[in-house]
Amino acid sequence: MKKRINIALRRAVVEGSLADTTERARAAATGGSIPANSSCVITARVRSGTAAAYVNVTSGVSSTQTPTAGPTGTDTLNVVVAGTNRLIYTKSFSQAQAVVGTSLNMVFTIQNLSAGTAAQDVVFNAADPMPTVGGQTLTLNTVPNSCTITAAAPAASCGFNSVTALGTAVPNTGSATSLQFATTGTGLRLAANSTCTLTCPVTIPATTTGGNYVNTATVLNTGTGGFTTTAGDSATVNAVARPTIAKAFSPTDIGICLLYTSPSPRD
Numbered sequence: 001m002k003k004r005i006n007i008a009l010r011r012a013v014v015e016g017s018l019a020d021t022t023e024r025a026r027a028a029a030t031g032g033s034i035p036a037n038s039s040c041v042i043t044a045r046v047r048s049g050t051a052a053a054y055v056n057v058t059s060g061v062s063s064t065q066t067p068t069a070g071p072t073g074t075d076t077l078n079v080v081v082a083g084t085n086r087l088i089y090t091k092s093f094s095q096a097q098a099v100v101g102t103s104l105n106m107v108f109t110i111q112n113l114s115a116g117t118a119a120q121d122v123v124f125n126a127a128d129p130m131p132t133v134g135g136q137t138l139t140l141n142t143v144p145n146s147c148t149i150t151a152a153a154p155a156a157s158c159g160f161n162s163v164t165a166l167g168t169a170v171p172n173t174g175s176a177t178s179l180q181f182a183t184t185g186t187g188l189r190l191a192a193n194s195t196c197t198l199t200c201p202v203t204i205p206a207t208t209t210g211g212n213y214v215n216t217a218t219v220l221n222t223g224t225g226g227f228t229t230t231a232g233d234s235a236t237v238n239a240v241a242r243p244t245i246a247k248a249f250s251p252t253d254i255g256i257c258l259l260y261t262s263p264s265p266r267d
Contacts, residue, residue, distance in 0.1 A: 039096075048079045053230070071212075078230050083115035087122065087190075088230045091217045093237040094199075100239050101206030103141060106179075107150075108198045108217065110158075112190040114227070121187040121223030126200070127179040131215045133239065136208035138215070139176045141201040145169035146179060151197035158196030160188050170198055187223070210241035 034040050048054065054077045060069030078088050087110060094105035108126060112119045126147075130138040140146040149168045152158040160170050170188055174180040179200060181188060190196050204213070216234040 046077070048077075051080050051084075053078050074234075076233065080113055083113075085114040085117050085224075085227045086229065087112055087119055087220055087222055087227055089124065089217065089220055090233045091126070091215065092235045093215075095237060097238045097240055098204055100204050100208050100210055100241055103201055103203045104237065106200045106202055106215065106235070108147075108200070109195060110190060110198070110220070111195045112192060114192045116192050117224065117226070118192055119190045119222040119224050119227060122190060123181050123187070123219070123221050123223075124217060125180050125219040126217045127215050128174055130177045130179065130202070131213040133211040133213055134209045136205035137177050138202050138204060138213050140172065140179060141203055143176050144171045144173070146172040147181075147198045147200040149196065150199040151195075153195045154191075157191040157194035158189070162189075172200075204237070204239045208239055208241075210239045213237050213239055 032040070056075055056077065058073040060072050062069040080086050080088075089108060089110040091106065091108050094107060098104045106127070108124075110122065110124075127138075130140070132138070147170050149158055149160065149164075149166055149170065152164065152166070156164040158164065160168050170181060172179055172181070181198075188196075214234060214236045220229040222229070
């Protein structure tokens with residue numbers, strides 16, 4: 001029997017635009033329930049009449065079982081004038097949480113907002129260096145072909161060296177602990193008004209004690225003139241340490257009582 005996730009929005013009405021300094025967009029979820037080993041996505045539509053970068057910070061989430069709220073969440077909305085020659089990108093991990101010693105994906109989504117100009121030789125510093133927790137660094141699974149094109153909208157609108165097939169490798173010019181796309185020549189290309197997704201498998205070190213791996217992607221540029229670009233974007237994955245077990249005897253020494261019975265002599 002399937003359980004329904006019941007999240008009630010107490011207030012999810014956008015009051016004014018994001019550019020309005022006298023009013024704020026407010027939304028809150030309360031009274032809901034989420035089954036074990038599951039997640040819930042809440043979507044609220046917003047609008048803005050002014051081109052700018054808008055940073056939104058949510059509060060932490062609490063529950064009956066965990067009354068102390070967890071960490072906050074942050075993301076940035078970049079609003080631009082329609083048709084502007086501009087590149088923007090976001091990054092995420094394929095999982096919010098993963099066990100140490102396992103693999104997951106870093107995902108980069110790049111958008112060309114231009115109405116009529118393709119962006120050629122797109123370069124960016126994806127993770128240089130890769131994030132480290134407790135001296136243990138996240139590593140790429142394959143070098144140099146660390147990442148592949150896994151989605152393009154419209155179809156065939158994104159390619160490397162003129163190859164637009166999904167699964168095309170985009171070479172990493174860094175190392176197993178440094179992800180950089182610094183191609184030249186025919187490089188990574190995005191058609192006008194398109195979106196390209198690059199997926200990079202990574203592994204959380206088995207020896208890490210666990211914690212948050214935070215990665216910030218920066219330096220998005222294109223060899224095509226007349227473009228502006230956004231700054232970086234950050235994503236976090238929580239590495240969960242495996243359960244451990246310890247064994248001991250208590251007490252470590254015990255006494256032994258030996259009972260000896262002497263046989264009776266025969267008559």
